[in-house]
Amino acid sequence: MTRILLTRHGHVDGIRPARFRGRAELPLTARGLAQADALAKRIARQWKPAAVYTSAMQRCIMTGNRVAEACGIPAEVYQGLGDIDYGAWQMRTHEEVEKEAPDAYRLWRQAPHLVRFPGGESLQDVVARTSDALRLMMARHREETVVLVGHDSVNRALLLQLLDQPLSAYWKLAQDPCGLSEIEIFAGGDVRVGFLNDTSHLEGIV
Template structure:
């Protein structure tokens, strides 16, 4: 079995009030830095990753670097793990978008698999590129442990693929900052999801 530890970056500004953050560069807050330290400590104490792949956005690079340093390895950037491109909605608040484009906003929540953001991506686009990174991890590191540091949307679509669930189920999953998902994948492609959105390591962060 190859073990995939799928994680998310730490807390950033723009989560409250909710904004379509996407590709915007946002720094980890003090809380986010503490969360990343707690996540790194837990991973290093429990597993022995041989690789850490991160989104190119700095909030993920920094989170991944903390994990890699704790494990004595070096993080590697993978563009495929970058956050979804919200296009014209990027960094706008949900209230703003809902007021300006109520039908499109409603569709995003009712039928996410049918939504393409204006001047941006669809969930199918995210699946294609993020799954390529997962495939690389499985091919390069069989029978070993790899950490993937992504974003809320990226993690949700990867989990849906691994659970053999449709993109229409996007909103049924939650991915909190510095969460931990543990997935085992056999050489034949058999998948066992051992934990989803585990944040127990953040109790003291």
């Protein structure tokens, strides 16, 4: 059985008010660093992971490094965990995009599985990347626990696959900064979800 501890990077600018951050490099804020430290302490206290895999974006690397240091294990960048490419929408606010392209924005909110961002990716592209990540984790880490540090969109795509849900259910899964999910994948393909997007370790961080 492979246990995956799935988490999102810590807080960055552009979460509220919301922007399409995507491939933009954004450092963790002071709040984000505190969240990463709290996450690292919880994982080190509760599990013995073998490795940490992160997106190549600095916000994920910084979060993953805190976890790796607390657990005394290596952290490795895996390109397939990179955030979705929003193309021409990157770093635009939701209000700006909704005003400029109301039909496309409405489709993204109502039927995200039918959208390809102008000059960017679709959710199907993200699923292809993240399914490769799942196969890699199962091959490398049988009978081990690993930590994956990704992004809101990437983590939703991973969870939809693991829960055997359609991409149209994308908006039904919340992924808060440094929220933690526990998923066990058994050799026969069975999946057990222990918990989703648990943020109890972040209590008191503002």
